[in-house]
Amino acid sequence: MTEGQNVLRIGIGGPVGSGKTALIEALVPMLIERGRAPAVITNDIYTQEDAEHVRRTLAGVLDPAKVVGVETGSCPHTAVRDDPTMNLAVGAEMLEAHPDVDTLIFESGGDNLTLTFSPVLVDLFLFVLDTAEGEKMPRKRGPGITECDLLVINKIDIAKYVRCDLGVMSSDADRVRSGKPVVLTDCLSGTGVGEVLDYFESRRADLLPSA
Numbered sequence: 001m002t003e004g005q006n007v008l009r010i011g012i013g014g015p016v017g018s019g020k021t022a023l024i025e026a027l028v029p030m031l032i033e034r035g036r037a038p039a040v041i042t043n044d045i046y047t048q049e050d051a052e053h054v055r056r057t058l059a060g061v062l063d064p065a066k067v068v069g070v071e072t073g074s075c076p077h078t079a080v081r082d083d084p085t086m087n088l089a090v091g092a093e094m095l096e097a098h099p100d101v102d103t104l105i106f107e108s109g110g111d112n113l114t115l116t117f118s119p120v121l122v123d124l125f126l127f128v129l130d131t132a133e134g135e136k137m138p139r140k141r142g143p144g145i146t147e148c149d150l151l152v153i154n155k156i157d158i159a160k161y162v163r164c165d166l167g168v169m170s171s172d173a174d175r176v177r178s179g180k181p182v183v184l185t186d187c188l189s190g191t192g193v194g195e196v197l198d199y200f201e202s203r204r205a206d207l208l209p210s211a
């Protein structure tokens with residue numbers, strides 16, 4: 001699995017429970033509607049829980065064979081950053097079995113603020129925070145937040161219940177990211193997910209000009 005195959009490879013990282021799987025489940029139908037052919041590779045430390053969730057939620061929308069769960073058995077950083085061998089192999093198998101796939105999404109096992117993805121594995125990566133983790137999160141920085149290509153602040157629908165000031169959270173995010181993009185989402189209703197998709201398509205045009 002290398003560049004030049006006209007496949008956009010996207011990593012999605014962020015703390016456990018922030019909504020990475022929900023974002024994927026919202027994105028995939030929109031990608032398909034736009035004529036894209038996505039496939040999903042999830043990472044869990046001990047189980048295939050997320051892969052099963054994605055297959056169930058997207059039944060009838062995405063071929064279940066286009067969702068694979070990697071059981072990393074180790075620190076989630078290792079599997080997507082330090083030694084992405086397992087994920088590279090699963091990605092290559094996916095593309096061999098489904099040559100139509102043009103968008104490969106890797107969900108990390110969920111981790112702390114230092115998670116980043118190996119550029120060998122993905123072309124760009126997103127980091128997902130959510131309002132229930134607290135308005136303070138962007139101020140804590142960490143390479144996941146500051147270095148990701150697109151920062152997603154999810155669960156905006158419940159911000160008011162968890163006393164999170166979205167204005168503060170998003171302006172802190174803008175500040176620590178020196179203006180790199182930030183998108184606010186509610187992945188259960190789909191609010192903001194179209195902006196994530198637009199971001200992918202603009203990057204696809206830069207990274208894979210013939211795709």
Ligand SMILES: Nc1nc2c(ncn2[C@@H]2O[C@H](COP(=O)(O)OP(=O)(O)O)[C@@H](O)[C@H]2O)c(=O)[nH]1
Pocket residue numbers: 014015016017018019020021022023110154155156157158185186187188189
């Ligand atoms: N209210 C609300 N709940 C969400 C949203 N996104 C995800 N959730 C819920 O948050 C929980 C964790 O989401 P999940 O996608 O599994 O998180 P992950 O561990 O980052 O993959 C689930 O119960 C989701 O239904 C959102 O935008 N709003």
Ligand SMILES: [Mg+2]
Pocket residue numbers: 020021022050107
């Ligand atoms: Mg998940």
